[in-house]
Amino acid sequence: MTSNDILEQVCAKGIETIRVVFADPHGILRGKTITASALPGALENGIRVPSTLLLKDLSHRTVFPVWHANGAPMRGASDVLLRPDPASFRQLPHAPHSALIHCDITALDGAPIPVAPRDILRRCEEALAEEGLAAVFGLEVEFQIYRVTDPHLAPEHATMPGRPPLVENTTQGYQYLTETRYAEAEDMLDRLRRAAEEMGIDVRSVEIEMGPSQFEFTFAPGPPSAVAEAIITFRMLARDLCARHGLLASFMPKPALPNAAANGWHIHQSLTDATGANLFTPNDNTLTDTAAHWIAGLLDHGPACCLLTNPTVNSYKRFVPHQLAPNRVGWAYDNRGAMVRALTAPGDPASRVENRLPDSAINPYLAFAAQIISGLDGLRSATQPPPPMADPYGADAPDLPSNLGAAIDAFAASDTLRAALTPEVADWLITLKRAEWDRYLGHISDWEQAEYFATF
Numbered sequence: 157m158t159s160n161d162i163l164e165q166v167c168a169k170g171i172e173t174i175r176v177v178f179a180d181p182h183g184i185l186r187g188k189t190i191t192a193s194a195l196p197g198a199l200e201n202g203i204r205v206p207s208t209l210l211l212k213d214l215s216h217r218t219v220f221p222v223w224h225a226n227g228a229p230m231r232g233a234s235d236v237l238l239r240p241d242p243a244s245f246r247q248l249p250h251a252p253h254s255a256l257i258h259c260d261i262t263a264l265d266g267a268p269i270p271v272a273p274r275d276i277l278r279r280c281e282e283a284l285a286e287e288g289l290a291a292v293f294g295l296e297v298e299f300q301i302y303r304v305t306d307p308h309l310a311p312e313h314a315t316m317p318g319r320p321p322l323v324e325n326t327t328q329g330y331q332y333l334t335e336t337r338y339a340e341a342e343d344m345l346d347r348l349r350r351a352a353e354e355m356g357i358d359v360r361s362v363e364i365e366m367g368p369s370q371f372e373f374t375f376a377p378g379p380p381s382a383v384a385e386a387i388i389t390f391r392m393l394a395r396d397l398c399a400r401h402g403l404l405a406s407f408m409p410k411p412a413l414p415n416a417a418a419n420g421w422h423i424h425q426s427l428t429d430a431t432g433a434n435l436f437t438p439n440d441n442t443l444t445d446t447a448a449h450w451i452a453g454l455l456d457h458g459p460a461c462c463l464l465t466n467p468t469v470n471s472y473k474r475f476v477p478h479q480l481a482p483n484r485v486g487w488a489y490d491n492r493g494a495m496v497r498a499l500t501a502p503g504d505p506a507s508r509v510e511n512r513l514p515d516s517a518i519n520p521y522l523a524f525a526a527q528i529i530s531g532l533d534g535l536r537s538a539t540q541p542p543p544p545m546a547d548p549y550g551a552d553a554p555d556l557p558s559n560l561g562a563a564i565d566a567f568a569a570s571d572t573l574r575a576a577l578t579p580e581v582a583d584w585l586i587t588l589k590r591a592e593w594d595r596y597l598g599h600i601s602d603w604e605q606a607e608y609f610a611t612f
Contacts (some may be wrong), residue, residue, distance in 0.1 A: 157242045159199040162257075165245075166192050172253045176203055176238055178261055179273050181588055182214055182467070183519030185392050187238060187259065202237040204264070210236070210271055211588075214468070215316045219591035236269060237262050244385060249351040250397045256355075258385055271584045273521035276577065277381055280528040283576075284427075287532070289435075293524060294377030294424040294508075295387050299407045299516055300369045300416065301326050301344060301398055323404055329368025329415055337364045344403070345371065351397055357386045366480075367417025377424060377508075380528065384520035387421075409466070409515035410473040418474035418481055419516035424499075425450075425527055426508040437507040438500050443541075451487050451496050451509055452541040453534020454527065458485050458495060458513060459556055460570035461526040462563040463589060465514040469596045472559045474515055477549040482512055484553040486545040493548035495556070513556070522585075529576040560593050 157165075165171070174195055177187035186209050190198055207230035211220045222231050230236065244258035261272040268275055284291055302323035313319040326344065331337040338345070345362050352359050358376035365372045375386065394405040410418040426436040427446060435446040443451070454461075466472065475483040480492050487496035492512065500507035514523050533539075545551045557563040564586060567573060574582040 157245055159196075159242050162199065162242055162245050163196060165247075166195060166255070169247060170253065171247060171255050173255075174198075175248075175254060175256045176240060176259060177256060178238055178259045179388050179519060179521055180209055180212070181271070181273065181519065181522075181585070183273075183388055183391070183517075183521070185388065189254075198238075199240055199242070202239045202262075203259075204235040205238055206233050207236045208233050210261070210269070213588055213591045213595075215592075215595065217316060217591070219588060230269075235264060237264050237266075246355045246389070248393075248396075249354040250393075250400060256389070256392075258389075270578055270580050273519055274381070276581060277384060277521040277525045277528075280525045280532075280576070281380060284528055284532060287535070288430050290428050291380050291528060291531075292377050292426045292428060292434075292508075293380045293383045293527070294375060295383060295520070296372055296374045296420070296422040296424070297387065297390065297516065298365050298370060298372045298417075298419040298421065299394065299405060300367075300411060300419070301341075301371060301394075302369055302404045302406065304402055304404050321404060323413070325369040326403070327364070327369050329370065329417070330366070331364060332366050333364055338362075341371070344398075344401070347401075348394055348397055349373075351393055352390055355389060355393065357390055357393075365417065368415055370417050370419070377426075380524040381521075384524055387520050407516035409468065409471045409517050418476070418479065420474070420481060420512060421514045421516050421518055421520075421523075423511045423514055423523065423527060424508045425511065425531070427531075434505050434507055436500055436509065437504055438502055440502055443498060443500060445538075446535065447498070447500060447507075447509060448541055449534040449538055450531040451498065451534070452539035453530040453532065453537075454496050454509070454511055455485050455487060455541055456534065456539060457526070457530035457570065457572060459554070459563070459566040460573055461530055461567075462513070462557050463560075463567040463585060464522045464526040465511070465518060466557075466563065467519065467522075467560075467589065468517045469560045469592065471515050471517060472557065472563075475556060475558065480512075482548065483556055484545075484548060484551060485556060486548060486551055486553040487541055488544040488546075488548060491545065491548060494545050495548075498544075525577070526573075529573060533572050533576075560589065560596070564589050564593060 177185040208218045238259035240257045247255045304321045306322040308319040361374045363372040398405040474481045482495035488494035489498050497510040
C-alpha cells in the first residue's frame, strides 16, 4: 500500500483512529494513537515520541542516566521520530473504527538509530543477502488464556510493575491435542484465529497444548522481518481481543500458577539461495553442509544468545529436564528435548531446523537477529556440529545458562555478537537486562521469608 491508498481506505471505511506503533527493546508495542485528520501529516513527516521509550526496562523505569551530560544515549529525554511503514497498515478486526501501522524509528534529522529492533534484524538480513542467501523463518507460539476474576485495579495495586490480576483457567489441563478441550475453547480460539487472518497473518494450525489453558498457534514461514512483524502483532492482538472478553492472554514463559506449563516460541529456520532452493534439503539421510554449519553456529553461540532468546528472569524457570525444553547445548534428529531439532529428509522442500530454546517473552526482531548472526558465523567458519544427542538431558554436553545473570555474562563475553550487533547495541542490551537482574536480586522472595523470618 502507498500513503494515498491508506488515506483512501481510512475515508472509505470510516476509520477514526490509527495506532502508530513500534517494537521496544522487549518486543512490547509502544506509540501513539492519532486521529484520521492527523494521519496525512504523520505519513509525510512522522510522529515525535520520547527517546526514553527505547531506554526502559520491563517495569517501565528508564534505566539510563538521561539527565547526565555524558554517558547516556539520547540524553535529556529528547525526541525520536516514528516513520510509518505503509505496507504494515491494517484495520483492527476487534476495533473496526481503528487501524494499526508499524513504524521505523529515526533521529529527528532522519539518521538511523542503532538500537531500533526493526533495523537490527534488517541489518542481519542484509548480511545474509551479501552472501547470496535468504532466511526462511517460522514460529510455533505457545501461550495461555485465563479468565480474569480480579483485575486488581485498586490504587494501592498500581505499583511498578502493577500487581498481576487474579485468574482462573479457561480449560483443564494435561489434555494435549484432545478434541474435547478444543471444543470447549473453540469460540474463543475462533475469535482469535479469524482476527489474525483478517489482519493478514497466515495461521496454519490452532492446537490444545500440554497444560491447563495452554494453546499453540503456528504460522506460515516467511522472511524473518515479515514473520517478526506478524508475530509481534499477533501477541498484541491476542491480549487486546482477550481483554475485551474478560480474559487474559499471557505469554509469560513459566506462569507462577498451579500446574501451569511453560511456553516456548520455537523458531523453525532454513536458508535459500538466489534460485529459491532450500539449502537444508539433503540428498540422503545426512545434513547438508549448509545445515550442518548453520546448526554448529546456533550451538556455538546458544548460551550467549540466551539474552535474546530467553530475555527475562522467568525464562530460566523453563529449563527443566524432561519437560520438552532444552537445558543443554546440543542437537538431534527429530528430538524435542534437544536445543536444536533437525527436521530434514531427502527431497523434502520443507527441510529445516528448529531452535527450541526461545520462549514466549522474546522480542522476535532480536531473537531472529541472534539466529542469523549465529548461523552465519557457523557458515563463514565452516564449523561442524558435534554428533547428535541420543539423550538430550543426560548427555555430556555444555549446560545452558541457569539464570538471567549468567546469560548476561555469556552475552557480554561474546566477541561475535558484539561485533555483529555493534558495541553500542550490545552495551544497550546489557544495561537494560542488568537493571532487570539487579531489581530481581534486590527483591526478598516468599521463599526467603518462609526460610529465615522465624528461624533466626
